[in-house]
Amino acid sequence: MDTVFVALRVLLSLAAVLALLWYAQRRITRGKARGKAAELVTVVGRQGIGLKASVVVVDVEGTRFLLGVTEHAVTVLHSSDAPAASRATASDAESPSDAFAATLAGVTNIDSVSTTSQALRPRRNSQPVQASGSILSPATWKQTAAALRQIR
Structure with a gap:
């Protein structure tokens, strides 16, 4: 019997919260031209x-x-x-x-x-750039950066 009363109190509280949220939403959106x-x-x-x-x-x-x-x-x-x-x-x-x-x-x-x-416009006539040289060489890193810029 106590379980039924607790369940009814929970449902009543949920209904009250939902009604309050619905009222607040109506109140806030009333002034806007839909x-x-x-x-x-x-x-x-x-x-x-x-x-x-x-x-x-x-x-x-x-x-x-x-x-x-x-x-x-x-x-x-x-x-x-x-x-x-x-x-x-x-x-x-x-x-x-x-x-x-x-x-x-x-x-x-x-x-x-x-x-x-x-x-x-997409670039159509651009040739793919291939990196060459040592990984420690600054020229290799410049080639890589140029190739990445060309892809974008």
Whole structure:
């Protein structure tokens, strides 16, 4: 009989704590605008172009941005007005991959937009550097450092 009363007290205490947490959560989030803040930034598409680099199309308040994203920086490569289809509701809009392709097709000369776009391109003509010499030689360590920089 005592076990039943202890179990009921534990359940009642748990219910009281959960109700208090629910009330506190409702109280804290009441002042935030849920609908508008959630759709302030919309990622239309993302395409990886290297191990640590990608191109991202983002809509922010009616403006579409083409961003170059690397491990250390985010660069605006191009910006324009967002197409009308992206301003419509999610059920009326075209698929994200089509919108991404249309935005990339709209950017005709990406080389003139930003000089940092060169950092996003993979190096294709580079020859692999092989280390040679003694492990104690400073020249060997310089060759190793150069090879590691070339890989990144």
